[in-house]
Amino acid sequence: MNPEGTGSRRPLLLLVGGGTGLVGRALLEELGPDHQIRSVHRAPSARELSLGIDCIRADVTLVRDWGPILEDVDIVVNVAWYRQGSDRRFRPLAEGLTRLIKAAEARRIHRFVQLSVPTAPPDIEAHLPYMVRKREVDRALAESQLDFSIICPTMLYGPGDKLLTVLLRTAARWHRLPMFGDGQYHVSPLAVRDLARIVRRELSFGGRTSVRAGGPVAWKYRDLTDLVFTAIQRPPRYLQLTPRGGMRLARLLEVFGSSLLYPYEVEWLVSDRLGLPPYVGLDRPLEHVEVFVREEAQRLAPARRGSGGHEPPRVRG
Numbered sequence: 006m007n008p009e010g011t012g013s014r015r016p017l018l019l020l021v022g023g024g025t026g027l028v029g030r031a032l033l034e035e036l037g038p039d040h041q042i043r044s045v046h047r048a049p050s051a052r053e054l055s056l057g058i059d060c061i062r063a064d065v066t067l068v069r070d071w072g073p074i075l076e077d078v079d080i081v082v083n084v085a086w087y088r089q090g091s092d093r094r095f096r097p098l099a100e101g102l103t104r105l106i107k108a109a110e111a112r113r114i115h116r117f118v119q120l121s122v123p124t125a126p127p128d129i130e131a132h133l134p135y136m137v138r139k140r141e142v143d144r145a146l147a148e149s150q151l152d153f154s155i156i157c158p159t160m161l162y163g164p165g166d167k168l169l170t171v172l173l174r175t176a177a178r179w180h181r182l183p184m185f186g187d188g189q190y191h192v193s194p195l196a197v198r199d200l201a202r203i204v205r206r207e208l209s210f211g212g213r214t215s216v217r218a219g220g221p222v223a224w225k226y227r228d229l230t231d232l233v234f235t236a237i238q239r240p241p242r243y244l245q246l247t248p249r250g251g252m253r254l255a256r257l258l259e260v261f262g263s264s265l266l267y268p269y270e271v272e273w274l275v276s277d278r279l280g281l282p283p284y285v286g287l288d289r290p291l292e293h294v295e296v297f298v299r300e301e302a303q304r305l306a307p308a309r310r311g312s313g314g315h316e317p318p319r320v321r322g
């Protein structure tokens with residue numbers, strides 16, 4: 006791609022939230038080769054520096070003047086957000102991102118891509134600071150004069166994710182998983198690599214769009230967790246909980262400082278709103294989750310054997 010006014014140089018993309026998070030890492034891989042990237046987040050990584058990325062160490066909540074950071078920028082992609090916290094945490098982040106949107110508008114930035122989330126149950130949309138502030142940022146962008154894509158992916162998976170990797174590790178360690186209700190609600194996991202390709206495609210458009218993005222298959226949650234057990238060669242065993250019980254468990258984990266699962270995530274999951282239809286329009290088929298689950302299980306296998314497991318040796322292929 007070659008946005009207007011950039012001549013033959015590689016477009017300068019401002020990555021807000023940087024290249025160390027789940028989505029940021031995939032974006033660096035996908036867009037790094039043909040974009041110049043300026044990365045803004047609180048703790049730039051050695052990897053970014055080794056890739057020759059222009060790293061700016063900054064906290065979005067504290068940036069008052071985005072002007073210097075936006076100098077020469079063609080496109081903004083924002084991935085910065087937190088997974089949990091109170092309004093004291095989310096409000097300054099939303100304010101900082103709104104200042105960024107206004108500054109991008111004043112500078113007539115070519116395109117702004119915002120990573121958002123799908124629709125959640127009404128009480129989460131109305132009251133949870135995570136969501137209320139997220140929607141505030143989405144609205145600020147939609148009400149600006151900028152060309153934009155607001156991308157709302159469902160649950161993402163990839164190395165180091167908080168979904169399948171956590172399920173695999175939990176099942177491998179405890180030989181059972183919690184099941185919330187009947188498990189018949191849906192989720193259509195999307196590979197983070199596919200999301201990065203979606204971002205590339207959305208960058209190439211003009212106009213103002215919001216797009217929901219699911220993976221190729223809407224799985225019943227219970228079938229997905231059964232797949233996890235198959236991959237680690239264990240019979241499926243569940244700690245059966247009601248959805249409310251699941252939320253209580255998540256709250257308890259949170260109290261003990263764990264970030265494995267938050268109560269709103271259980272509520273959202275069981276509300277059956279995460280089985281989004283597949284994103285259409287990529288030049289390659291969307292990845293299937295089975296491949297990732299199998300490969301991750303193989304990666305875990307040596308650790309399981311080391312911790313006293315009795316799995317047969319496997320050859321990675």
Ligand SMILES: NC(=O)c1ccc[n+]([C@@H]2O[C@H](COP(=O)([O-])OP(=O)(O)OC[C@H]3O[C@@H](n4cnc5c(N)ncnc54)[C@H](OP(=O)(O)O)[C@@H]3O)[C@@H](O)[C@H]2O)c1
Nearest residue numbers: 022026027028046047048064065084085086120158160161
């Ligand atoms: N993961 C999913 O399943 C999923 C699904 C749907 C939508 N999304 C959305 O996709 C986006 C990225 O998600 P992710 O899973 O990649 O999150 P992540 O792994 O937590 O990464 C978020 C990044 O934001 C940066 N960040 C956070 N607060 C910041 C601040 N105040 N100033 C500057 N940078 C800040 C963090 O870097 P530092 O800590 O170094 O600052 C981190 O690299 C989020 O908007 C999320 O809501 C994710």
